[in-house]
Amino acid sequence: MTNTSVETPAERAADLQDERLVRTEGVRGAVLAFRQRVRGGDLGSLPVVIGLIVICIIFQVLNPNFLSANNLVNLTLQCAAVGTISIGIVLVLLLGQIDLSVGSVSGLAAAILGVGLTQLKWPVALAIIVALLVGAAIGYLYGLLFTRFGVPSFVITLAGLLAFLGLQLKILGPNGSINLPYDSWIVQFATSSFLPPWAAYALAVIAAGALFFSDVMRARRRRKAGLSTGALSVTLIKAIALLVVLLLAVAYLATDRGLGASFLLFVLLVIIMNFFLTRTRWGRSVFAVGGSVEAARRAGIKVNRIYITVFILCSSFAALGGLLASARLTSASLSSGGGDTNLNAIAAAVIGGTSLFGGRGSAYSALLGILVIQSISSGLTLLNLDSSIRYMITGAVLLLAVIIDSLSRRSRASHGQA
Amino acid sequence: MTMESAVAEPSSATREPVLSLRGVSKGFGAVRALTDIDLDIYPGEVVAIVGDNGAGKSTLVKILAGVHPQDSGTIKFDGQIVNIPTPTASRALGIATVFQDLALCDNLDVVSNLFLGREIVHGVSLDEEEMEQRSWSLLRQLSAKIPSVRIAVASLSGGQRQTVAIARSLIGEPSVVILDEPTAALGVAQTAEVLNLVERLRERGLGVLLISHNMADVQAVADRVAVLRLGRNNGDFHVADVSYEEIISAITGATDNVVTRRASAHAVESAAANAEATGASSSAAEAVAAPSAGAVAEPLPNNATGIDDATEENR
Numbered sequence: 204m205t206n207t208s209v210e211t212p213a214e215r216a217a218d219l220q221d222e223r224l225v226r227t228e229g230v231r232g233a234v235l236a237f238r239q240r241v242r243g244g245d246l247g248s249l250p251v252v253i254g255l256i257v258i259c260i261i262f263q264v265l266n267p268n269f270l271s272a273n274n275l276v277n278l279t280l281q282c283a284a285v286g287t288i289s290i291g292i293v294l295v296l297l298l299g300q301i302d303l304s305v306g307s308v309s310g311l312a313a314a315i316l317g318v319g320l321t322q323l324k325w326p327v328a329l330a331i332i333v334a335l336l337v338g339a340a341i342g343y344l345y346g347l348l349f350t351r352f353g354v355p356s357f358v359i360t361l362a363g364l365l366a367f368l369g370l371q372l373k374i375l376g377p378n379g380s381i382n383l384p385y386d387s388w389i390v391q392f393a394t395s396s397f398l399p400p401w402a403a404y405a406l407a408v409i410a411a412g413a414l415f416f417s418d419v420m421r422a423r424r425r426r427k428a429g430l431s432t433g434a435l436s437v438t439l440i441k442a443i444a445l446l447v448v449l450l451l452a453v454a455y456l457a458t459d460r461g462l463g464a465s466f467l468l469f470v471l472l473v474i475i476m477n478f479f480l481t482r483t484r485w486g487r488s489v490f491a492v493g494g495s496v497e498a499a500r501r502a503g504i505k506v507n508r509i510y511i512t513v514f515i516l517c518s519s520f521a522a523l524g525g526l527l528a529s530a531r532l533t534s535a536s537l538s539s540g541g542g543d544t545n546l547n548a549i550a551a552a553v554i555g556g557t558s559l560f561g562g563r564g565s566a567y568s569a570l571l572g573i574l575v576i577q578s579i580s581s582g583l584t585l586l587n588l589d590s591s592i593r594y595m596i597t598g599a600v601l602l603l604a605v606i607i608d609s610l611s612r613r614s615r616a617s618h619g620q621a
Numbered sequence: 622m623t624m625e626s627a628v629a630e631p632s633s634a635t636r637e638p639v640l641s642l643r644g645v646s647k648g649f650g651a652v653r654a655l656t657d658i659d660l661d662i663y664p665g666e667v668v669a670i671v672g673d674n675g676a677g678k679s680t681l682v683k684i685l686a687g688v689h690p691q692d693s694g695t696i697k698f699d700g701q702i703v704n705i706p707t708p709t710a711s712r713a714l715g716i717a718t719v720f721q722d723l724a725l726c727d728n729l730d731v732v733s734n735l736f737l738g739r740e741i742v743h744g745v746s747l748d749e750e751e752m753e754q755r756s757w758s759l760l761r762q763l764s765a766k767i768p769s770v771r772i773a774v775a776s777l778s779g780g781q782r783q784t785v786a787i788a789r790s791l792i793g794e795p796s797v798v799i800l801d802e803p804t805a806a807l808g809v810a811q812t813a814e815v816l817n818l819v820e821r822l823r824e825r826g827l828g829v830l831l832i833s834h835n836m837a838d839v840q841a842v843a844d845r846v847a848v849l850r851l852g853r854n855n856g857d858f859h860v861a862d863v864s865y866e867e868i869i870s871a872i873t874g875a876t877d878n879v880v881t882r883r884a885s886a887h888a889v890e891s892a893a894a895n896a897e898a899t900g901a902s903s904s905a906a907e908a909v910a911a912p913s914a915g916a917v918a919e920p921l922p923n924n925a926t927g928i929d930d931a932t933e934e935n936r
Binding site for chain 2: 218421424425427428429430478482483484487488490491493494495497498499501502503504562563615
């Protein structure tokens with residue numbers, strides 16, 4: 204940046220020429236801008252990060268095993284399945300819709316995997332593909348029902364919840380429970396595949412390096428386009444902070460079994476979906492439809508196509524989550540995808556900071572939200588509290604998250620940024 | 622329609638209209654919303670369409686925007702007869718419509734809104750830098766006062782939002798811009814801003830179709846005024862040659878309207894009052910009550926009745 208106090212407006216970058224702009228520079232500027240954003244009600248993922256830290260401190264004080272490497276490794280493995288389902292929920296919430304049937308769809312996928320592997324003797328890959336295709340077909344059906352008949356997604360997916368639960372029971376047959384062969388690779392993948400430490404370290408370095416280089420490349424493109432760029436020091440600090448955090452996490456997890464492959468898959472899916480949501484036309488259209496359907500339609504966006512693709516993705520993620528869950532438990536049963544799967548997936552997305560009203564949120568809220576939910580669940584299990592308390596506390600946290608969402612919305616409104 | 626003949630085509634010897642409507646009609650069931658509408662828009666010209674509620678202004682806009690196709694009549698664009706079956710077709714021709722309710726996405730920033738549906742992509746990913754740069758150059762050309770293009774549209778003022786909506790219509794390099802009530806619900810300063818913007822569109826050589834209820838705005842920026850009344854052309858004036866009263870009388874239907882009725886009733890009653898001094902109080906009460914009954918209750922001078930009766934042939 205060439206901003207000095209003596210430059211003329213014409214020399215400034217194209218986006219800094221308005222004299223009303225409060226200009227901020229360097230690290231101090233970044234901190235100031237962040238503080239301003241938070242005060243204006245644009246909390247982003249700040250509340251959930253703080254919440255996660257508070258939860259960790261509380262449980263660590265109550266039970267010193269909470270932050271043990273062993274427990275954290277278990278925690279990451281527990282996150283993968285429901286977290287994957289939650290990515291799909293984030294997508295439908297961004298459109299201002301809901302999918303209540305993700306639990307049933309994940310259970311159906313588990314049943315297909317179980318029956319396919321044991322009774323039909325399918326190869327694992329075929330069973331996975333069939334389960335995912337069934338998930339996609341269900342999403343397509345939802346999309347068609349929603350766009351053709353205008354039935355609220357709440358009702359469609361509530362019907363789906365019942366219907367696909369029935370189909371799951373039908374497929375499982377009279378036994379009601381199928382044990383997956385323990386030596387199949389999907390079970391191995393979900394239960395006992397861990398990255399060797401060198402690979403995990405390499406991945407941490409690659410991630411930080413990728414962040415740094417994408418920021419530097421963006422700064423170069425912006426400079427070329429005559430726009431302002433952030434300070435290099437901020438970029439460097441961000442990348443180094445990420446590197447340190449990732450290396451510490453990997454090193455700590457490596458004292459136990461290490462980084463689980465299924466958790467890595469989940470995180471990769473989150474990063475990929477974040478790219479699609481923020482950097483592609485499709486993602487921009489999703490946010491536009493979530494913000495104002497009519498505006499999106501008039502802008503020439505094929506709104507129905509966006510709805511259908513999002514419903515397909517949501518059900519496919521639900522199916523994938525169901526596969527991961529059943530593989531981790533090495534069984535497909537009547538209870539696969541039942542119980543709190545559905546609500547945990549939805550609660551994770553909301554706790555992570557995705558608005559229930561559409562148009563606001565991020566793929567990362569699936570990751571952050573599921574970490575919060577699983578931390579609570581894991582901590583309460585360590586304290587030998589039963590599930591009655593767990594449900595109540597998770598409910599309270601969900602309520603808190605929604606209250607924070609509403610308060611920050613009000614703050615945005617009062618700061619003229621609703 | 623005698624009034625229309627009074628208007629000479631603006632320098633039609635050299636220029637071709639960019640958009641030309643002939644005999645356009647549209648019915649909704651038993652209602653004939655538009656009957657035989659003729660309209661020409663030349664490049665670098667601001668044409669205002671005025672008319673009462675139900676005169677057919679919105680229907681005309683919707684036909685041009687591709688929301689409803691016309692039942693009969695022809696639309697010529699750049700001399701070619703065209704069909705406009707869909708909004709996309711309208712945009713592809715080069716007709717940009719800015720609807721009254723703006724149709725912006727509040728949760729997206731200015732750049733995203735400007736390029737919504739027309740994002741510049743580089744491979745699969747969006748070329749944010751190119752879009753931001755082009756947003757700035759576009760907004761500068763329009764002298765728009767937007768402090769940052771990376772803030773959500775929700776945090777902009779009404780005038781700024783209107784500016785973004787109009788700027789967005791220019792992204793596709795249109796030759797005709799249709800503005801539906803661009804100054805409705807705007808403050809004095811914001812209205813002036815938008816009117817400046819309309820003039821800048823004209824300077825760029827675009828044909829501008831301005832739908833407005835606000836005669837002051839129309840007289841401030843329009844070159845021509847086309848009046849619609851009950852779905853028909855009811856006059857086409859050069860703004861420079863026409864008075865406010867003449868436009869109003871064309872909108873309301875000259876001699877038969879609440880204004881003239883009130884004026885004549887007033888005249889009759891005051892005559893009666895003169896004759897019969899005791900009736901004065903009751904007639905004054907009626908005169909006060911009359912304005913609230915009609916939509917056009919503005920204090921028009923009585924010379925509105927001076928309009929030629931011949932305009933009433935299509936009443």
